[in-house]
Amino acid sequence: MAIFGKLENLKQQITDKNFQTAFDYLSNIQNESFDIKDGECIKEMINDEMFVLKQAYITKNREDCFFESHKKYIDIQYMLKGEEIMDVCNLEDLEILKDYDDKTDFIKYKGKEKNISSLLIKENELAIFYPQDAHQPCIKTNQNKLIYKAVIKIPVKIL
Numbered sequence: 118m119a120i121f122g123k124l125e126n127l128k129q130q131i132t133d134k135n136f137q138t139a140f141d142y143l144s145n146i147q148n149e150s151f152d153i154k155d156g157e158c159i160k161e162m163i164n165d166e167m168f169v170l171k172q173a174y175i176t177k178n179r180e181d182c183f184f185e186s187h188k189k190y191i192d193i194q195y196m197l198k199g200e201e202i203m204d205v206c207n208l209e210d211l212e213i214l215k216d217y218d219d220k221t222d223f224i225k226y227k228g229k230e231k232n233i234s235s236l237l238i239k240e241n242e243l244a245i246f247y248p249q250d251a252h253q254p255c256i257k258t259n260q261n262k263l264i265y266k267a268v269i270k271i272p273v274k275i276l
Contacts, residue, residue: 119205119252121236121244124195131245135276136193139167139269143195143243151197151265166275170268176201176257184211184226184251190270194254195243199264202256203236203244204228211251226251248273 120127128140142163151171153159159171176199186208194203210232215225237258238244246252 119236119244119246119250121238121242123242127243127245133276135167135271138164139193139271142169142269143193143267146197146267153265155263163269166272168270170270172266172268173263174255174266175261175263177255177261179204179253179256182253182255183214184228184253186224186226186246186248186251187222187270188217188224188248189222189274190272191248191276192246192252193243193269193271194238194246194252195267195269196238196240197265197267198240199262199266200237200239200258201254201264201266202258203238204253204256205234205236205244205246206232206251206253208249208251228253 124140124143151173153171153173155173155175157173160168162168184206210229211226213224214227217224236244
């Protein structure tokens with residue numbers, strides 16, 4: 118199941134070396150100002166296996182968002198600036214809208230109104246989503262706002 122909380126707390130609780138590499142990377146960019154514009158997504162390699170997607174976007178209404186999951190990667194979604202709601206749901210409670218694409222490691226789902234948990238992720242907090250965790254990020258809190266987020270992708274095969 119998904120894990121969420123403050124970076125420093127999770128850094129102490131999850132001791133796997135790959136997660137520690139990701140957490141160290143996030144600690145080092147906490148005060149970095151991302152020079153990216155709304156709608157941009159920049160991919161950077163952290164090491165030979167892991168990469169980060171640096172993103173800036175305007176949060177959306179829940180009905181304009183969708184659930185997704187991945188088979189090859191674990192997502193660490195870290196909020197650098199702003200806040201958003203991320204819904205989480207078990208895969209079996211969703212209907213597939215777009216079948217798995219091996220190239221993008223992406224499955225798109227249609228959410229239902231039941232069996233959904235919502236996380237409020239604020240600055241310096243993160244959510245970790247495993248392949249069995251369907252997640253629906255990008256949801257506005259009170260109003261649509263520009264946020265800055267880093268999504269680290271850890272390959273399942275290296276754990």
